[in-house]
Amino acid sequence: MTARHELTRNQALVFDALAKAESPLSAYTILDRLRDDGFRAPLQVYRALEKLLDYGMVHRLESLNAFVACAHPHCGEHGLIAFAICEKCGQVSEFSDTVIEQQVSDWTGRNGFKPSKTTVEIRGTCANCLNG
């Protein structure tokens, strides 16, 4: 756990649940996994997620309504991130692409659009599952 952000108990529990998971988790799945730690209501999860998203320690996968811990060692220090999501096994690969970032920035510049967050998600089948 980096010391970049002091996490509260709930935030730490949610982050750990995501960090341990092999694939993205929905808020309700997180809730189920934290029952033993005293979690009873969705809001406890959503509130923690909100902060973690703020800190850049967790990403939201819009096309799945699910969440993943950031793959980067020092979170929050990256530009545009893209996700490749395998629909077979659920695994997610995270990568940053400066060229895409530049294209987005070009378009928004040309059109006077002020971007706040950009989502890039590639759904498909990963190499592993293709060979299986």
Next chain:
Amino acid sequence: MTARHELTRNQALVFDALAKAESPLSAYTILDRLRDDGFRAPLQVYRALEKLLDYGMVHRLESLNAFVACAHPHCGEHGLIAFAICEKCGQVSEFSDTVIEQQVSDWTGRNGFKPSKTTVEIRGTCANCLNG
């Protein structure tokens, strides 16, 4: 209405509702707008949307859980599409970007990933709302 796909009554109603709208509509908003046309249940909307998405006549905005009619005159004939979504006024600009498409294709090629659908959504504030 193009003759590229014979739409059923329900599909035509849903498509028209989206085409008339100034901004993306949720499935339940579509349902409400079609009450007078006999729609009573969400499934009627979702089933129509499924087909329209198939035909490429409608796009789903993952970060909004909402739908828009395709902006292109002849739908379904385009590659990767990106959306710029204004969080103030709700307006959506649709554009295709071959460079981003190429970057995605490069990554998937390098990683043996077989893509089925790619989502690119830029959230932010449009020029109009910035000047307002």
Next chain:
DNA sequence: AACTGGTATGTTATCTTATTACATAAGTTG
């Protein structure tokens, strides 16, 4: 016309995801 297979529909119930509202507690700063 009757038979058959495929597609579209209608309806109810249910499941999943997310937020509102309100009360309480805990930490921080003046």
Next chain:
DNA sequence: CAACTTATGTAATAAGATAACATACCAGTT
């Protein structure tokens, strides 16, 4: 301590999506 902000707990409800089942409609064939 008082005032303030931030975190928590809990219940209720809103919003988005699907499952299950029954019925109808529309070819093409016999």
